[in-house]
Amino acid sequence: MTLIRTPSDIDPSEITPESVYRERRRFMQAGLALSGAALLGEAPFAQATVTPFTGLTRSAFSVDESQTEYKDVTGYNNFYEFGTGKEDPAANAHTLRTSPWSVTVEGECAKPGTYTLEDILKPHALEERIYRLRCVEGWSMVIPWIGFPLADLIKRFEPTGNAKYVEFETLRDPERMPGQRRSVLHWPYVEGLRMDEAMHPLTLMAVGLYGAALPKQNGAPIRLVVPWKYGFKSIKSIVKIRFVEQQPLSSWTRAAPDEYGFYSNVNPEVDHPRWSQRSERRIGEFLKRKTLMFNGYAEQVASLYAGMDLRKNF
Amino acid sequence: MKPWIKPTVFVLCLLPLAWLVFALLADRLGANPIEALTRETGEWTLRWLLITLCMTPLRKATRWIWPIRIRRMLGLFAFFYVCVHLSTYLWLDQFFDWGEIGRDILKRPFITVGMLGFVLLVPLAATSTNAMMRRLGRNWTRLHRLAYVVPALGVLHFWWLVKADVRTPFVYALLFVVLMLLRWKPVSLRGSNRGQISNLSP
Ligand code: HEM
Numbered sequence: 001m002t003l004i005r006t007p008s009d010i011d012p013s014e015i016t017p018e019s020v021y022r023e024r025r026r027f028m029q030a031g032l033a034l035s036g037a038a039l040l041g042e043a044p045f046a047q048a049t050v051t052p053f054t055g056l057t058r059s060a061f062s063v064d065e066s067q068t069e070y071k072d073v074t075g076y077n078n079f080y081e082f083g084t085g086k087e088d089p090a091a092n093a094h095t096l097r098t099s100p101w102s103v104t105v106e107g108e109c110a111k112p113g114t115y116t117l118e119d120i121l122k123p124h125a126l127e128e129r130i131y132r133l134r135c136v137e138g139w140s141m142v143i144p145w146i147g148f149p150l151a152d153l154i155k156r157f158e159p160t161g162n163a164k165y166v167e168f169e170t171l172r173d174p175e176r177m178p179g180q181r182r183s184v185l186h187w188p189y190v191e192g193l194r195m196d197e198a199m200h201p202l203t204l205m206a207v208g209l210y211g212a213a214l215p216k217q218n219g220a221p222i223r224l225v226v227p228w229k230y231g232f233k234s235i236k237s238i239v240k241i242r243f244v245e246q247q248p249l250s251s252w253t254r255a256a257p258d259e260y261g262f263y264s265n266v267n268p269e270v271d272h273p274r275w276s277q278r279s280e281r282r283i284g285e286f287l288k289r290k291t292l293m294f295n296g297y298a299e300q301v302a303s304l305y306a307g308m309d310l311r312k313n314f
Numbered sequence: 315m316k317p318w319i320k321p322t323v324f325v326l327c328l329l330p331l332a333w334l335v336f337a338l339l340a341d342r343l344g345a346n347p348i349e350a351l352t353r354e355t356g357e358w359t360l361r362w363l364l365i366t367l368c369m370t371p372l373r374k375a376t377r378w379i380w381p382i383r384i385r386r387m388l389g390l391f392a393f394f395y396v397c398v399h400l401s402t403y404l405w406l407d408q409f410f411d412w413g414e415i416g417r418d419i420l421k422r423p424f425i426t427v428g429m430l431g432f433v434l435l436v437p438l439a440a441t442s443t444n445a446m447m448r449r450l451g452r453n454w455t456r457l458h459r460l461a462y463v464v465p466a467l468g469v470l471h472f473w474w475l476v477k478a479d480v481r482t483p484f485v486y487a488l489l490f491v492v493l494m495l496l497r498w499k500p501v502s503l504r505g506s507n508r509g510q511i512s513n514l515s516p
Contacts, residue, residue, distance in 0.1 A: 076344060076346060086344070274477075275422070
């Protein structure tokens, strides 16, 4: 079993077929048309401009499954900073100001500091990765993200030997994030990964989806995507990255420690007290599907958890 | 009672379902229509239960007769909506996977409580006819006190299923408490005694 696959052992069928690419272009055009509509003052999404990315490389990690419609990816979200309803983020996120944006890097590393978004992005080649996303609530999507491996970013800050975990924080700005005016969760939203999870090649820093910049409701301007974990681990609108020795306390774990563990790996065998995790509804589909171990990424990530009791470390 | 009241209420009670069916067919229920359907029918069940509980206090406060005359129909509509709600769960959510349904009922507290609510509504619906009322006599009144238990279970069911934002179930809990308080002797006597007291005063 190979953990990281080199291009030579990628099955040709795993590379995005041309038809999907064409379909994606259609969505991009739809996105551009939408931005036109937005300029005319009839914004159907909380997104003012759509800048398409060019020169993207295809990723070997992409799945070959039909992608969830753009309107659903951008219209059905959990982003409690903008309200707890699924349609709230699309309706309210327009107030978020994503430029200027900076990310503060702290803790156990040689190069802490506050970096502008441009500084963060400059050295990285963007690639497209079509990943499954599985929400803890029992639904899933397939999303073509644009981004770069988190590992490449982390290396630039030269974490020390004490850096056992990476902790992330979302912007805290109750003025522009109306959901933060009530304490449904502990703000700012905090998430974390073990260092080896953060360095895993599947772990992505995303800046776009469907060929264009991230819509605000999807976590603009920069967010995490960890495809083998439940969606809430993939923290949005990141302003802080901290290298720490102790396991971070994430917002959902803090809210309900017996329901949302630190690892929160997708696992059909370990139920959430509210939802069986055995199956899921893929948005846009009628019948439910069986949920896959590690959301179908077991081949790549199972070894990270070798010897761990996943029932205890849920 | 005005003859148009009952048929009008009947039609009004069907409107939410009619809207849901229309919205489903017209693809207006959003990205996850099945979830929306389950949630809407669940919330309407709770609404009908609470609206049913409004009828007696309304009758007392206004002395109108119609609230009592439509009370049974409203209760039956609550039962009708919970049947649709349960069907969306059994069919569209679980596709009649009885093993999974059984595990849900045993392991997921919100489902356990919802199921209990449904089970308690069945005898109420079954004994809602005049004949049953006569046959059961005083036991009928006792049995139908379950009409207070079921909405409480419904509120708990709702409370336990939300992840973090309990605002909406809180509002329903508050409504339920108010409706119960209106039945509490010290509160309700004030209203109903007012007439008597003025009669007694010379
Ligand atoms: C008296 C009985 C019941 C009442 C009053 C009731 C009421 C509700 C309410 C108010 C909701 C939430 C709606 C929302 O989120 O806006 C709900 C959701 C739900 N109910 Fe019920 N319900 C009852 C019985 C049942 C039964 C018997 C089942 C299944 C065994 C059930 C399964 C569900 C499910 C699966 C959801 C959706 C949960 C989710 O989307 O996460 N309910 N119900």
